[in-house]
Every structure is written in C-alpha cells, then in structure tokens.
Amino acid sequence: MIETIQQLRTVIEQDLAMIHDAASLETFRLKHLVKKGTLQELVDQLRTIPKEEKPAIGKVLNELRQFVESSIASAKESIEHQHSGIETIDVTLPGLLPAIGHVHPIRQTLDRIVDIFAGMGFSVAEGIDIEDDYHNYEALNFPADHPARDMQDTFFIDDAAGDVMLRSHTSPVQIRMMKYHAPPIRSIMPGRVYRNEAVTARSLAEFHQVEGLYIDKGVTFADLKGTITSFAKQMYGESLIFKFRPSYFPFTEPSAEVDINCYLCSGKGCKVCKHSGWLEICGCGMVHPNVLRNCGIDPDIYSGFAFGFGIERVTMLATGIDDIRALYENDMRVLRQF
Numbered sequence: 001m002i003e004t005i006q007q008l009r010t011v012i013e014q015d016l017a018m019i020h021d022a023a024s025l026e027t028f029r030l031k032h033l034v035k036k037g038t039l040q041e042l043v044d045q046l047r048t049i050p051k052e053e054k055p056a057i058g059k060v061l062n063e064l065r066q067f068v069e070s071s072i073a074s075a076k077e078s079i080e081h082q083h084s085g086i087e088t089i090d091v092t093l094p095g096l097l098p099a100i101g102h103v104h105p106i107r108q109t110l111d112r113i114v115d116i117f118a119g120m121g122f123s124v125a126e127g128i129d130i131e132d133d134y135h136n137y138e139a140l141n142f143p144a145d146h147p148a149r150d151m152q153d154t155f156f157i158d159d160a161a162g163d164v165m166l167r168s169h170t171s172p173v174q175i176r177m178m179k180y181h182a183p184p185i186r187s188i189m190p191g192r193v194y195r196n197e198a199v200t201a202r203s204l205a206e207f208h209q210v211e212g213l214y215i216d217k218g219v220t221f222a223d224l225k226g227t228i229t230s231f232a233k234q235m236y237g238e239s240l241i242f243k244f245r246p247s248y249f250p251f252t253e254p255s256a257e258v259d260i261n262c263y264l265c266s267g268k269g270c271k272v273c274k275h276s277g278w279l280e281i282c283g284c285g286m287v288h289p290n291v292l293r294n295c296g297i298d299p300d301i302y303s304g305f306a307f308g309f310g311i312e313r314v315t316m317l318a319t320g321i322d323d324i325r326a327l328y329e330n331d332m333r334v335l336r337q338f
C-alpha cells in the first residue's frame, strides 16, 4: 500500500509540473482531489487493510493530501500573478526609451552667435552679474546725474554706499576687457542682465545680452558696419532687409541702432513691430574716447567699435515665438519644437 501511495506521489509531482494556466490546474484538481479522484481511491482502499497498519498508512495518505492541497494553492497564486503582469518579463518587447533632453532655444541661439563671431576672429569672455557703479555706469561715460541711467531700470543692492547693483547690461564687461587686456581686443561677451521691468510679452526682468568689442589701430565705422552686416546675414539669411539708424549711447560716438524687417508682417506693420514694420535688433557705435581713456587706452592711437543685443530677441526672431515669456516657462510642448 505504501508503495502505491509513493507511485501516486510521483504521478502527482509530474502532473504538477504540467500546470501552467487555470485550465490545466482544474484538470489536475479533477484528476486527484475530487470524490472520484486518485487520492480518494486510496482512502477507500484503507478499508481493506489490516487494522494495525491503518494509522501509519493513514498518516502517509494524509500527508499526500496536504501536499496536493498546498500545491494547488500555490499554483493558483502564481497563475493569478501572471495575469496581473507582476514579475512577467517579455524580453521580446522593445525597451523603454529614456527621455532625451536637448539644448534650450536660448542656448542654441547663443551657440550660433558664438559660432558666427568665432568665424570672424572674436573670442568669448564673461563678466560678473553683480557690478558696481563704476563699471556699470561711470567708466562707460554715464555721469552720475545723466538721464541715460534712468533707461536702464537698475536693481540696486541694499548696501551702505548704494553703488552695488545687478548689472543692467553686458557693457561693463567691455570695461573689464579693456582694463585687463592690451589691444588688439576682439571679443564677444554674453551674459545675464537684470532690469526692473514689468514682465510682458516683450520684456522680462532678467534676460541675456551679447556684447561685442573690437579695439585696434585704425578701426572705423566701416568695420563696424561690415561686421554687423556679416553677422546679421549669417544669422537671418542673405535676403535680410535691414538698416542702420543714428542713435545715442553715452559710451559710443557716433552711435547707431540696427533694425531688421519685421519677420511677422514682412514690413507691413503689425503688433510685434508696433506697426512700424521694423524690429530693433542691436545697439552699436564707435567706442567713445572717454571710455578708452578710462581704461588706460590712448584714443589717439587706438579706436574701436562696440555692439550689444538681446539674445531672447534674436531667439524670437529665429523661432517665430512671439511671447518672450514662452522662453522661460519650460513648457515641453513649446521647447520640443526647437
């Protein structure tokens, strides 16, 4: 009898290995565990064996029944797991792609600007965000009470002397370049600038500029025009329509601003260009002799030009984004397009 029980156990173990879904589990249960199943058949045979052997055999049979019951329970559990997807790995499925970032449009524009000017022999220099009155204004030929200071809406830092500020433009980097490097100097100076301006579709309180400076013997306004023209055509295309317009900056004389045909209305006049048909892209001029002198450069020997423009503005023109705030909101639907 013991031998028969052991044979049944072997069969049961083989059958267990065949269970892989609910249907095969049910087949197994019907074969072994129901009233007419194999186990019950052996229990029925107990009646025919001598009384003294019954307890020992009954015990073995009981163990086998417990084994079958617990095997069914664990098979059932693993089938349910499979269905819930836990711990099932389908190695044939394509993997999850990691999200790949890309360069922000403002940085892309700056990289392009640096590329273009590097091609014309300009190096790149950086200044500091917290400036003093001397570098941000005085050395740039803004006298203490000059109204041009007003246009810069400066954020002053609360210190005793009242002459520390967040730089309102990148022009102070010109001063540092001329003070610490002997001419010839040919550099662009990108960086963040700060102004107490309302945040609107056209302006922010924190934005970026690129300053340019070229100092050498015999530099003329023709060099300035040639450099800016070459830059603008490489940046916006050969067919670009633009003009130089006389302007005023304390640190350049003569001074000019460069306007390009509005990209939205092609010069017909619209909201973006304030119905003028033109968009201002850059301030520039010949470095004022006072500024050269302030930096220890003799204006009778050296001359030079400077220019400055906003990177956000260039980015907007290049991408067609018409609200400057969109460049800072980090909305992936916007950023993914560029």
Ligand code: DAH
Pocket (backbone or CB within 6 Å): 168, 169, 170, 171, 211, 212, 249, 252, 282, 283, 284, 285, 306, 307, 308, 309
């Ligand atoms: N610093 C000026 C501003 O923020 C821009 C500028 C104009 C820079 C003319 C220059 C320049 O170097 O020559 O308004």
